[in-house]
Amino acid sequence: MNSPDNYAVMGYPIHHSKSPRIHALFAEETEQNMSYLAQEVRPENFTSAVNTFFEKGGKGLNCTLPLKELAWEFATHKTPRAQAAKAVNTLILQTNGQVLGDNTDGIGLVADLKNNHGVNLENKRLLILGAGGATRGILLPLLDEKPKSITIANRTVEKALQLAKEFQQHIHACGFDALENHQFDVILNATSASLSDDLPPLPENILAENGICYDLAYSNQPTAFVRWGIEQNAHKSIDGLGMLVEQAAEAFFLWRGVRPSTQDVIDLLNAHR
C-alpha cells in the first residue's frame, strides 16, 4: 500500500482533542489511506509549524483554539464563509501549492441541528449568546437558513454591536439585560461560560414554547446551559458534540472529496461520555 496522506490538528492545548479519533473513524469507514495526528503548537510557533507540515508533504490541517485567527492570516485564499468569520479551522493544500482556508464550524452546527436533531431554522427567532470567534464563525451559515431574526447578546455589548454592524443583514445586538420580555425559538450558547460550568445571566421566559437550546460547548456531563434549557422545558436541549463531528465531516469532505456518515461516530462518542 502507498504511504498514507498526512493530516493533523494543531492547537494549544491539544491533548483533549477528539479530532484524531473522529477522523480515524471517518477514514476507516470511507477506506481512505490517511493519517491524522494532534500536534501541540503555541501561537508564536504557528507559521513555522504549518510551513514545516506542508513542506514535509502534509495535505491538510485543522486549527483550533487559539490558532483560528492565525490560520486565517496564513491562508493564501479563503472561502466566503471563512472570510466573513475572520477565522479558519481547516487548511487545504491545493494542487497549485496554494493553501485554501475554510471555516466549517457554522456548516457543522447547521448540519447537526437540521440533520441530526430535525431543527429547521427557517423563519425562527434565533438568539446567540456570546460575540466571540464561535459566533463570528456561525453567523453566515445561520443567515443562509433564512431565520426570521438573529439577536446577538453579549456580556461586552460593544462586541455584539460590532458583529451586527459587520454582518448587517437584520442582526440585532444587545446585552443580556435587554433580553427581558423577548422570546426566541432557538437559543444558541456560543459563550465559553460552560467551560467553567457557568451560565450567562438569562431572564425567565425567553424561550418560546417548544423552543430549542443548543450549547456549542460539550462535556461528559450536561453543561450548565443544557441544564438551564431542560429547566425551561425546552423541546430539545443539546450540546455541541454533534457540531464537532459535523464540522470534522465537512473538513474531511474538503480534503478527500468523500462525505463520511456521521451518525455512527456521534453515537460512539456519546456512548463513551
Ligand code: NAP
Ligand atoms: P471566545 O472567542 O473566547 O469568546 C468567548 C465568548 O464568551 C465572549 O463573547 C465572552 O464574552 C463570553 N463569555 C465568557 N465567559 C462568560 C461568562 N461567564 N458569562 C457570559 N459570557 C461569557 O470563544 P469562542 O471561540 O467564541 O468559543 C465559544 C464556545 O464555543 C466555547 O465553549 C467553544 O468550546 C465552543 N465551540 C464549539 C465548537 C464545536 O465544534 N462544538 C466549535 C467552536 C467553538 P465577552 O466578550 O464579554 O468576554
